[in-house]
Amino acid sequence: MHTKSTEINLLTPASKLPLYNKRILVTAPRNYAYRLSEQIIKKGGLPVLMPTIETCYLSNYSQLDTALGHIKEFDWILFTSRNGIAAFFQRMNDLNIPVSALENCQLCALGKDSESLLSFFGKVDLIPRESSPAGIVAELRKIPQIHEKTVLIPAPEVVGLPEPDVVPNLITDLQNLGIKVTRVPTYITQGLDKNIYGIELNLIRQRRIDVIAFSSTVEIESFLRMVNSPRDYEHCVIACFGPYTTANAQKLAVNVSIVSQDYSSFEGFAEAIATFFSF
CATH class of the missing domain: 3.40.50.10090 (Rossmann fold)
Known part of the structure; x- marks a missing residue:
């Protein structure tokens, strides 16, 4: 049985959803990435999967x-x-x-x-x-x-x-x-080998990624080893799953614009990203 919010998203034109046409890079490992991607899609976003770590x-x-x-x-x-x-x-x-x-x-x-x-x-x-x-x-x-x-x-x-x-x-x-x-x-x-992500890294450098969503510190550590310099991603909005990941991102000199205050589920993370683009 669909929830009310899901039904609304299915009936709402994509252009009316808060993350319409926003490409959001998901760096979580595969077993987490699909859950976050599902929530992003419900908000109208386009997840781009680039797990920077694996378990x-x-x-x-x-x-x-x-x-x-x-x-x-x-x-x-x-x-x-x-x-x-x-x-x-x-x-x-x-x-x-x-x-x-x-x-x-x-x-x-x-x-x-x-x-x-x-x-x-x-x-x-x-x-x-x-x-x-x-x-x-x-x-x-x-x-x-x-x-x-x-x-x-x-x-x-x-x-x-x-x-x-x-x-x-x-x-x-x-x-x-x-x-x-x-x-x-x-x-x-x-960490994963950056050589498997030539397409995704080029999308970042070509300014075709709007948001990079980090759900853990180790994802950030691995991501930073994949890029050439902060100039590769400085145009992207950085989103972090909760204050602890945010604090560690800042220690790594990553400028964070979105912090999910509800970090008990990826639904809260997607909501925080959507809220950022609603104003």
């Missing part, structure tokens, strides 16, 4: 396997991404570990990622009000005797790019609460 399986599962072998020792499992959720449960399946092994753990996921966790496990104990690692810390701080708890964080192993400060800062903040934290690599995040 893939680990080459060495020893740390994750060790953690899974002692999973009952953890009070909380904190997932910071949908990829982490999928990779974690895939490995459990590979090792024939039943999901019932997690029955004594409390599980946390951010925003729409909770839907993925529900599909694998059937329950989510915590969805922070703020869809960010800082939101996780804020919620855990409210729990009595939280300093006595042990936490597992399934995280990406970043290869060939500087690791963003998101997970390291989360770990530090949790340790400052007295929590015992174990981080395990669950999947790989790595």
Whole structure:
């Protein structure tokens, strides 16, 4: 059944939609890119897919396997991404570990990622009000005797790019609460070769891209390695998915014009981009 907003978009002439004729470069990895693209299309935009990073399986599962072998020792499992959720449960399946092994753990996921966790496990104990690692810390701080708890964080192993400060800062903040934290690599995040994007990079240089939409810091890091200089993209409006990605973009000397305040879903990101062009 279509939502009301979808029906309105289907019946509204494309020229009346806020992102009509706007080409928006999507740098998110493929499994995220289609979801953001769908929301952009609903607003009348033309997504141009150029994933600057990809996620893939680990080459060495020893740390994750060790953690899974002692999973009952953890009070909380904190997932910071949908990829982490999928990779974690895939490995459990590979090792024939039943999901019932997690029955004594409390599980946390951010925003729409909770839907993925529900599909694998059937329950989510915590969805922070703020869809960010800082939101996780804020919620855990409210729990009595939280300093006595042990936490597992399934995280990406970043290869060939500087690791963003998101997970390291989360770990530090949790340790400052007295929590015992174990981080395990669950999947790989790595940059892609710019040579596969000759057409897309030329579109940017030819001023045929209106917006570049970044959904994570590591996407920005990889994108900057693909362009020759800021002059390649200085005419583009830069949009970032939430204040944390924005802050890191600014540290990388990228001028951000659009910041999605609703960063629990890509619907909010597309809405922020559309709002920018509505005035």
